[in-house]
Amino acid sequence: MDTRTPAYFDERKASQAAAFLLFRAGGRLPVIKLIKLMYLAERLSLKRYGETLTGDRLVAMPHGPVLSYTYNLIQGAYEPSAGGWDTWVSDRAGHDVELNDKSMIRSPEEDLLALSESDLEVLSEVWGEFGHWDKFRLRDYTHSGACPEWTDPSGSMVPMSYKHVLGNLGYSPENAAAIAERITQQQALSVQMAAC
Numbered sequence: 001m002d003t004r005t006p007a008y009f010d011e012r013k014a015s016q017a018a019a020f021l022l023f024r025a026g027g028r029l030p031v032i033k034l035i036k037l038m039y040l041a042e043r044l045s046l047k048r049y050g051e052t053l054t055g056d057r058l059v060a061m062p063h064g065p066v067l068s069y070t071y072n073l074i075q076g077a078y079e080p081s082a083g084g085w086d087t088w089v090s091d092r093a094g095h096d097v098e099l100n101d102k103s104m105i106r107s108p109e110e111d112l113l114a115l116s117e118s119d120l121e122v123l124s125e126v127w128g129e130f131g132h133w134d135k136f137r138l139r140d141y142t143h144s145g146a147c148p149e150w151t152d153p154s155g156s157m158v159p160m161s162y163k164h165v166l167g168n169l170g171y172s173p174e175n176a177a178a179i180a181e182r183i184t185q186q187q188a189l190s191v192q193m194a195a196c
Contacts, residue, residue, distance in 0.1 A: 008187030013054050016112040017119070017123055018085075021034060021041075027102050030096055035074065040126045044125065045118075047170070050179045054069075062156075065143070073089075076092065087100065088100055108120060149168040161180065166180060
């Protein structure tokens with residue numbers, strides 16, 4: 001079994017996005033709340049910019065939509081890369097995760113350098129809207145009509161294509177297909193570059 005994340009997944013951005021949310025939460029969050037906030041940020045980035053925040057694989061799981069590789073990093077299923085997950089986020093402790101070293105972030109804008117201005121705006125907006133919600137309300141929200149791209153996987157895990165998600169975000173079928181194709185091409189290029 002390969003214990004590395006795929007080259008097109010930006011572990012550094014995912015870990016810093018998680019660090020941003022943990023910082024806003026005072027350093028600690030329940031796993032389910034963090035993963036839902038990160039999905040909502042990925043979704044908002046797709047909606048607003050037609051771009052992924054992390055390049056993660058989107059999947060439907062029993063408790064709603066999830067960023068698959070990020071979830072697996074939280075679970076310890078992947079070997080984190082240098083400067084990636086373990087730099088920012090501590091090992092899972094029960095149902096919670098926390099910042100690895102709170103002193104590393106004085107200001108997200110100055111210390112989380114993998115995140116662009118638009119990434120920070122998306123994360124700030126998601127935190128502002130949902131950060132005060134408890135984990136169960138957030139879980140319920142993501143598998144309600146608020147995220148119509150999610151369908152019940154019947155106890156399993158089912159991939160959600162970017163085209164499908166973009167279509168549910170209001171993009172026309174043509175635009176959703178074009179954006180999804182561009183994302184796929186960018187991911188293929190990342191894999192080729194990593195192999196060089």
